[in-house]
Every structure is written in structure tokens, then in C-alpha cells.
Amino acid sequence: MSSTIKHFTHPEHELILKENDVIEDTATCYVCNRTVIGKPTYTCTSRHAAADADDDIGCKKFYLHQACAELPPHLFQHDMHNQHTLTLELCSDGCYCNGCDLQIKFAYRCAPCNCGICVACAFPCPPDDEQRELHHEGHQQHTLFLLQRQALFKCDACWVEAKDFSYVCKTCDFWIHKKCALSPPIIAEPVNHHHPLHLIFSIPDEHRYFTRWCNICNDYIPVHSWMYYCQKCTYFVHMKCVTAPASALNEIEAAGSDNDPDLIKFPLLSVEALSDFIITRLSKFQVDFEGERKDTAMTSTGTDDPRIIEEHWSHPDHPLELFQFIINEHDDDDEDDDDNTAILICDGCTQPITVTHSSYYSCTRCNFFLHSVCATKLPDELPTGVCSFHPQHSLALSKETRFYATVHCRVCGCLTNGFYYNCEACDMKIDICCAFMPSRIKYKSHKHHPFILRPSSGDVCSVSKSFIFGGMEYGCEICKNFQINVSSVFYPGTMKHKYEDHSITLRYPPFFYEGVFYCELCEERVNNQWWLYHCDESDHSFHSDCLLFWHRMKLGGTIRIDINDKMHTLAFVFKTNVRRNSPLHICGNCNYGYTSGLFFECDGCGYLICTRCVRKIYG
Numbered sequence: 001m002s003s004t005i006k007h008f009t010h011p012e013h014e015l016i017l018k019e020n021d022v023i024e025d026t027a028t029c030y031v032c033n034r035t036v037i038g039k040p041t042y043t044c045t046s047r048h049a050a051a052d053a054d055d056d057i058g059c060k061k062f063y064l065h066q067a068c069a070e071l072p073p074h075l076f077q078h079d080m081h082n083q084h085t086l087t088l089e090l091c092s093d094g095c096y097c098n099g100c101d102l103q104i105k106f107a108y109r110c111a112p113c114n115c116g117i118c119v120a121c122a123f124p125c126p127p128d129d130e131q132r133e134l135h136h137e138g139h140q141q142h143t144l145f146l147l148q149r150q151a152l153f154k155c156d157a158c159w160v161e162a163k164d165f166s167y168v169c170k171t172c173d174f175w176i177h178k179k180c181a182l183s184p185p186i187i188a189e190p191v192n193h194h195h196p197l198h199l200i201f202s203i204p205d206e207h208r209y210f211t212r213w214c215n216i217c218n219d220y221i222p223v224h225s226w227m228y229y230c231q232k233c234t235y236f237v238h239m240k241c242v243t244a245p246a247s248a249l250n251e252i253e254a255a256g257s258d259n260d261p262d263l264i265k266f267p268l269l270s271v272e273a274l275s276d277f278i279i280t281r282l283s284k285f286q287v288d289f290e291g292e293r294k295d296t297a298m299t300s301t302g303t304d305d306p307r308i309i310e311e312h313w314s315h316p317d318h319p320l321e322l323f324q325f326i327i328n329e330h331d332d333d334d335e336d337d338d339d340n341t342a343i344l345i346c347d348g349c350t351q352p353i354t355v356t357h358s359s360y361y362s363c364t365r366c367n368f369f370l371h372s373v374c375a376t377k378l379p380d381e382l383p384t385g386v387c388s389f390h391p392q393h394s395l396a397l398s399k400e401t402r403f404y405a406t407v408h409c410r411v412c413g414c415l416t417n418g419f420y421y422n423c424e425a426c427d428m429k430i431d432i433c434c435a436f437m438p439s440r441i442k443y444k445s446h447k448h449h450p451f452i453l454r455p456s457s458g459d460v461c462s463v464s465k466s467f468i469f470g471g472m473e474y475g476c477e478i479c480k481n482f483q484i485n486v487s488s489v490f491y492p493g494t495m496k497h498k499y500e501d502h503s504i505t506l507r508y509p510p511f512f513y514e515g516v517f518y519c520e521l522c523e524e525r526v527n528n529q530w531w532l533y534h535c536d537e538s539d540h541s542f543h544s545d546c547l548l549f550w551h552r553m554k555l556g557g558t559i560r561i562d563i564n565d566k567m568h569t570l571a572f573v574f575k576t577n578v579r580r581n582s583p584l585h586i587c588g589n590c591n592y593g594y595t596s597g598l599f600f601e602c603d604g605c606g607y608l609i610c611t612r613c614v615r616k617i618y619g
Helices: 045-052 246-256 271-291 335-340 372-376 544-548 611-618
Strands: 002-003 016-018 040-042 064-065 088-089 106-110 116-117 144-152 162-169 172-177 199-200 225-229 235-238 264-265 320-324 359-363 370-372 395-398 420-425 428-430 440-443 451-455 471-477 484-485 504-507 532-535 540-542 558-561 565-578 596-600 608-610
Touching: 040 045, 144 172, 271 372, 335 558, 359 372, 370 372, 395 428, 532 544, 540 544, 558 611, 596 611, 608 611
Parallel strands: 264 440
Antiparallel strands: 002 016, 016 040, 040 064, 088 106, 106 116, 144 162, 162 172, 199 225, 225 235, 320 359, 359 370, 395 420, 420 428, 440 451, 451 471, 471 484, 504 532, 532 540, 558 565, 565 596, 596 608
16 A cells, blocks of 8 residues: 655655565665665655656655654754754755764754754664664674664774764674664765775675775775675775765865976886986986086086097996997898897986987997986086985985996885985985986876875885885875885886787776786786786786886896806896796805895806805905
């Protein structure tokens, strides 16, 4: 039997109570915002008329619990506000409950005090007796009972400690917040994601291979907690984070938006673009400081590079000759020679020499190369106050004597055997790429807010998820918990790989990809909550560190060493166990085993010697 009423929440049409009405799974009550599935519910009469006429009516998705329709219009006394009478009324946009702090559409309001209490907080025991006992999918083994007093406890659903009414299990020690227990099973149109989010009660087994993090706040999500989840994107959200109101997020975004065209956007397009970046930053340095500091020594002040540098400070033993890097047009015609194509690496910035900046210096006797800008345009000294992350002292341009000797950059934390700036007073060494980093940048995966260079927080990089081991980081000026490792900033947006016919692209989560990613190099799973390199055409994926872990090192230099009364030529290489069960790399001198590291290797017999032993032998 159907009954019809008029209600102030929907003055346009009458409402009808129908027991067998077809209601979608995501339907929620207009007043309390809880699911209407399984409860007596009013719908709009025009909805049924529209269904008969095959028409579309805007209010066809209006639902109202029978219990909510029968709520008293006034509360004359309430524990949360007993000074004045509370009246049930429609709230304006941006109204929040003074009890649970959630955004609400309807509330019992006190006009003199400008405060309001949502329906759920107004009735500790919900108006329908059915809610005193709760059978919940998240705790199927026992019935949950509503505790009719507030208590401070740590919720077994969201793991947050808060004072709230609770549903408890009388059989086992299981307590959850009332608002967690009544959370909707589906959020059809979430603020922060483009697919519906489903309430789940533990991380699915197929996603427990890696630690999981909230895609909104970047904090850890316990395996056996409740959360909202998008299967298509492997997207996880804390229950407390999914309720963040859209208006607040939009205000943060608007406050943080920065359209400054002078801010450099990272990641750079390609590996070659890093040379462009260094040249651009050097030009800016010369404009800003060279005119003001006439005493600053420069290795070259002319606009034309000399054809021969008789004695360069970084390679004093032999002269350096100027060359132009060119690609033989016939190289592409001979597929057998692809692996033999020479790759020239600059001994200054440790980046490739390419046709983009084709001018370079070379020693005809040694495997020594320098971009012309690295050879002639780098200042010998960064005066006191110039370096924003070490303004106390001047920094001198330096390089280790041995090509296999490395230093730790105090900005990004990476090892390098290239040029660096050194403060002898503080024993601080800074890679030349980091020395000219701007104080503010933009980053693609967090495009609405600018980043500022600041001392490291010791946290995890929000982009690569690797630990920030350098002394500096780029932190979002607006978001407190979003920071980027300086070394991660330098990973290129696209790159070529010798095992791929196509370009591979740096991709950021969430991915619209329901499968599992495996790295083509190490054959291990790739965490799909982390960034990765991916080729859409071949569907191949790569760990970023499998491709570029030693991207601040120049490898390939050689030494000659006597092994069993026979001279061997050993090349400077990096070895790593790309697979978990691979055998250790054994140094032939000290017999110590390594999972990864820098070595010298004989191409003929495979003899390995670690750099630690080489330093003992050669100094």
C-alpha cells in the first residue's frame, strides 16, 4: 500500500512511499546522506510519472528515508547544544556539523549561535530502531551494537583515534566509529578521482606485494583497515580523506596556482634537455652575477671557443681539441652496428654529448670529453652568497684526480665522478647540475602548486617514493606533505632504450591499468602506486632505477692491472643483481661479495675487482 506526503525538503512535488520501488545501489537519503537500500523510502511522484512517459525528470534521484521524513522539526534541548531550541532546516553551501565536522545539507540549527548539528549527531540512537543493531559486511561474523554514549577510542575501521559514538562487537574486541559504520558502500562521484570508489575492508591480496599509501594524503594505509578503492586504477584512499569537501580542496588549489612563466617545469623532456637546462642556468648566472662581480674568475670570457685548449684544469696532461658531434646518416641503414654506435659522455656534467649541443672538446689520447660549455663557461668560483643552499662561503670548481673516485653531492645525495663545486671549510661538495638549480620550480605530477628548494625533511619522495637521502628537497609551497627528491627531478620525461624500438615515457599514478606491471630488465613487479617508465606500443614497463640509477656517473674508463703475471685491461662498470636470486658479484682481490656496486671488469676473462681494492692499489 502506498502513501503520499508533502515535505519541506522537496516542495515541488509530492513524495510517495513504495516498498517495491527499483532503487540503484548508490542511492542515498537526501537528508542524512546514508544508503536507502533495505529501508522504507519516499521517492518523488514525478519520478514514476516520468517513467510511464519515458521522460527524464531532474528529481528522479530524490530519496528520503521514512524515518528522516518523520524527524521532529524542533529539538528543544540537546546535549550538544542545550542553550536554545534547534530547528531542522536546509543549510547553505559550506556548512559543517559542529559535532562531526562533516559538510552537511540539512541540520538542526541554532540561529543565534550560528551552529548546526547533523541528523546523525542529533540522534545518538538513530530514529529507526533497526540501527541499534547492525549487520555489517566489514564484520560479518558478529552483530554490532550501538554504544549510546561518546567515547575516545581508536577505530578498528579507520585506525584514527577520535571521540565518537561507536558500534561495538560484544563477542570480540571490535570497535568502530558510528560514522565509519554508516559510511556509504559506494561514492559514485568522488571529489578527487574520476571513477566511483568502493568501500573495502582490507587491501586485496593481489596488492599486498607492496606497502600501500593513500593517494590523497600520501600516508600509510594499514593492510587490515577500511578504505575506499578504485580497482581500475589501484587507487586507495583513507576513509577520513575521502570526505574532504570539494570547496576546501578548490580553495587550496586556487591559492596555490602559479602561472609564473619563468618557473622551469620538470621533468625535462629528454636526457638531452639537461644540457639545455645547464646552459640556460649558466647564461642566467652570467647575466645576474658576472657584471656585478668583476673579480670572479672565469675559464673563458670570449664568445668563440678556442680550437685547442693546451692545458685545461681538469685534464692538464694533454691538450683538448674542439670537435662537432655529428650522426652518420648511414648508421640507421646498418642494424648490426646499432649497438656499436659511440655514445660520448661529458666528463664534466656526466651527460651525453648530442647533436643538440654538438660542440665538444676531446683528448685524442684518452677517453675524455667535455661539452664546450662545461670546458669554457663554468665559473671557477661561486662567490659567497651566490649559492642559495650554501651562502656562507665561496665554492670552488673541482674534480677528483682519479676518474673512478666519487663524491657525494650534498644537495641530491647522488654519487658523481664529474665536476662539482667544493667548500673546503665545510667539506661540502655540490654536483654542477645541482649548483645551478633554481630556488622555485614546477613539477608535472603536482602541476597546480609551485615547489621551493628547502632543507630535506627526511621523508619519502612523493613522486618516486624513494627515501630522500640528499641534504635538500623541493617542497610544495601549499601542501605540507608533498616533497620531491632533487635527484628525482632530473629523471627525463621521455628516453630511448636499446631494448625498445619506441620512446618510453615517465608515467605517474594512478594508472588506468587493471593488470600488474613487471620490469623488463629485472623481471620484478613494479609498484603501480609509484612512477615508472612505460611504452604504450609494446606495453613494456621499467623501474626508473633499473634504467637510470647511475645517471650522475661516467662509466667506461679503463686501467691496466697485472693478474697472475699477465696484464689485463679492466673497464669501469656498474654491476647489480637485477634479479633477486642472482649470485653475488665477487671481487677477485678481496673475495667479498656484492649485490651491486662499482667495479673494474676484464672484458676477456670476466675478472672483477671492486673500487675499494683499486683505491688501495693505486691510491
